[in-house]
Amino acid sequence: MPPAPVNQKLKTALELGPVLAFFVGYIILRERMFEIGGTEYAGFIVLTGVFIPVFALASWLMYRLIGRVSRIQIVTLVMVVVFGGLTVWLNDERFFKMKSTIVFGLVSSLLWIGLARGQSWLEYVMEGVIRLQHEGWMVLTRRLAWFFAGLAVANEIIWRSLSTDIWVTFDTFGQPAAVFVFFMAQAKLIEAHIIEDGDGSS
Numbered sequence: 001m002p003p004a005p006v007n008q009k010l011k012t013a014l015e016l017g018p019v020l021a022f023f024v025g026y027i028i029l030r031e032r033m034f035e036i037g038g039t040e041y042a043g044f045i046v047l048t049g050v051f052i053p054v055f056a057l058a059s060w061l062m063y064r065l066i067g068r069v070s071r072i073q074i075v076t077l078v079m080v081v082v083f084g085g086l087t088v089w090l091n092d093e094r095f096f097k098m099k100s101t102i103v104f105g106l107v108s109s110l111l112w113i114g115l116a117r118g119q120s121w122l123e124y125v126m127e128g129v130i131r132l133q134h135e136g137w138m139v140l141t142r143r144l145a146w147f148f149a150g151l152a153v154a155n156e157i158i159w160r161s162l163s164t165d166i167w168v169t170f171d172t173f174g175q176p177a178a179v180f181v182f183f184m185a186q187a188k189l190i191e192a193h194i195i196e197d198g199d200g201s202s
Contacts, residue, residue: 007065014062016176018055022047023172030164044164045088048096052084071125072107079103097159097167100175104152111145136193140186147182151175 029043036046059077063069069077079099087096114121120137122144132140155175159167 014058018058019172022051026168044093048084049088052081055080076103100155101152104148108145108148111141131195133193
């Protein structure tokens with residue numbers, strides 16, 4: 001029996017919902033302070049503490065929905081728990097802000113390691129979502145490694161030199177938009193190297 005079709009609206013809600021909820025919550029709570037256990041916490045810190053279980057729950061529901069969670073999602077979840085936890089524990093928002101720098105930097109580094117070995121680990125991560133010739137995977141992987149390195153640098157510059165408002169906007173909308181534009185720009189590369197059904201190329 002074939003698996004039941006995935007509810008795409010629910011899948012999208014689970015992917016984007018926690019991040020959008022964080023953005024809305026930040027707009028509401030950014031000027032507020034909360035006293036918890038005798039310690040004062042800014043709205044950003046409190047919101048980060050709420051975001052951790054919400055993101056974890058969304059990842060679990062995603063697994064229940066489609067039967068698996070992407071490796072990138074797992075890495076992101078670990079970073080959210082670790083750096084979000086440090087943010088709340090130490091009452092220091094900088095840890096949560098540097099999360100994206102580390103995630104993007106780690107992914108870029110792993111892609112470069114694979115390239116140095118003559119391999120495209122992007123192909124392994126994408127798990128057959130698209131079928132490309134080896135040359136196509138290598139070019140796409142190299143471009144993506146540079147792209148994620150650029151995002152890591154951009155995140156680091158923005159959170160260190162600009163306001164929290166700008167960083168939250170960049171983290172919520174700027175990064176996903178950049179990823180979308182990047183992959184749209186790879187259409188010609190994918191078209192040139194895609195393996196059609198019945199094509200024996202490898």
